[in-house]
Amino acid sequence: MGKFISVLSLLTLVQLFPSLVYSQTIPEQKIPEQETSEQETSEQETSEQETSEPKKSEYNNQSFDPIQKVVSANLMSKYPDGKFYPERFMSRAELASIMVKTFLLDKQKNASQEDINVTDVPSSHWAFKDIQTVLKTGVMKGYRGDLFFPNQKVTRAEALAIFAQSYGVFQFPEATVDEILAKFPDQKSIPKWARKAVATAVTGGFVNQKTDGKLAPLKPMTRGDMAYVLGRYLQRQQRHPYTPEVTPIKDTPAAPVAPI
Numbered sequence: 001m002g003k004f005i006s007v008l009s010l011l012t013l014v015q016l017f018p019s020l021v022y023s024q025t026i027p028e029q030k031i032p033e034q035e036t037s038e039q040e041t042s043e044q045e046t047s048e049q050e051t052s053e054p055k056k057s058e059y060n061n062q063s064f065d066p067i068q069k070v071v072s073a074n075l076m077s078k079y080p081d082g083k084f085y086p087e088r089f090m091s092r093a094e095l096a097s098i099m100v101k102t103f104l105l106d107k108q109k110n111a112s113q114e115d116i117n118v119t120d121v122p123s124s125h126w127a128f129k130d131i132q133t134v135l136k137t138g139v140m141k142g143y144r145g146d147l148f149f150p151n152q153k154v155t156r157a158e159a160l161a162i163f164a165q166s167y168g169v170f171q172f173p174e175a176t177v178d179e180i181l182a183k184f185p186d187q188k189s190i191p192k193w194a195r196k197a198v199a200t201a202v203t204g205g206f207v208n209q210k211t212d213g214k215l216a217p218l219k220p221m222t223r224g225d226m227a228y229v230l231g232r233y234l235q236r237q238q239r240h241p242y243t244p245e246v247t248p249i250k251d252t253p254a255a256p257v258a259p260i
Contacts, residue, residue, distance in 0.1 A: 066231025067224070075101050075230050076223065086224025093127040093150035095159060095226070096140055100130040102230060103166045105137050118148045125150065139166050156225060157194040157217035160207065163229055164197035172199055186214040206232045 067084050070076040075098055078084050100106055106129070116135045121128055131148055134140040140162055142148045154162075172180070180199040181187040190198055198217065201207050208228040210216050 064231065064235070066227040069231040069234050070227045073230075073234055075234075076227060084223065084227075086222060086227060088223050089153045089220040090159060090223060090226055091150060092140070092148065092152050092154055093121075093125070093131060094223075095154050095162060095221075096134045096150075097127050097130040098226065098230070099139055099162060099166050100133050102233065103139075105133050105139060105166070106130075108137055110138075111136050116142075117146050118142060119146045121148050121150050153220045155218050156215065156221045157191055157198060159221040159226060160201045160217075160229070161194040161197035163206070163233075164200040167200070167204070167233070169197055170200045170203065172196060172203075181215075184209075184213065184215045186216065190215065190217045201229070204232070204236070 067076075067086060071078060071084070076084075105111060111133050113136050115132050118131065118135070121131050125131070127150060131140075131150065135142060135148070177195050177199040180202055181190065181195060194217065198207075198215065202215075206229045207215065208225060
């Protein structure tokens with residue numbers, strides 16, 4: 001009799017086993033369903049963001065790449081390691097070389113005059129010829145008559161003024177200059193002598209504004225900043241068939257020497 005009851009109990013358990021197993025597997029089945037639902041929600045949110053916001057790839061694929069443009073045009077060069085280093089500051093010597101290549105200043109008549117005595121730029125200096133050219137053409141000037149300070153950093157205002165001088169400064173009246181620059185919150189920090197030149201650069205679309213909308217005229221000009229200016233210039237101009245050779249940059253520019 002006891003054996004019969006044991007067998008009967010075993011049979012009952014066997015019959016109930018599928019139900020017990022099923023009830024235990026339900027939570028395990030719901031977990032992947034919940035994960036799938038969350039994944040789909042995440043994908044929908046990502047899709048909505050991509051629809052309402054520009055993709056990074058769209059920006060990267062834009063046709064305007066200033067560094068590529070200036071390197072291809074031989075107006076600026078990369079360092080021996082193959083990098084451009086856009087964050088590095090521009091020196092006066094480097095800017096002189098760029099202006100000569102961009103505007104073919106060495107082809108102007110006054111560039112053939114006798115060399116100007118510059119005591120801190122010997123004939124062995126890598127930018128000697130270009131510095132002589134910008135001095136002879138009046139695009140750049142020296143200090144105290146016989147100094148150039150080739151390693152000195154150039155401010156954004158100075159670089160834009162020198163560029164505008166080479167490009168051709170628009171003869172805006174003072175009222176128009178003030179109107180053009182009024183939208184920049186730091187426009188009052190632009191030196192008076194550079195305001196017309198900066199207004200010319202702004203009007204021509206040559207200036208890359210900072211993320212806060214400022215011009216930062218007194219901050220050093222970086223190689224990336226200069227590449228932007230030249231890249232925009234190249235978009236507007238048809239390059240001369242003569243392609244200048246670029247003097248390779250051998251060393252990192254030395255620390256600038258402030259004029260006295």
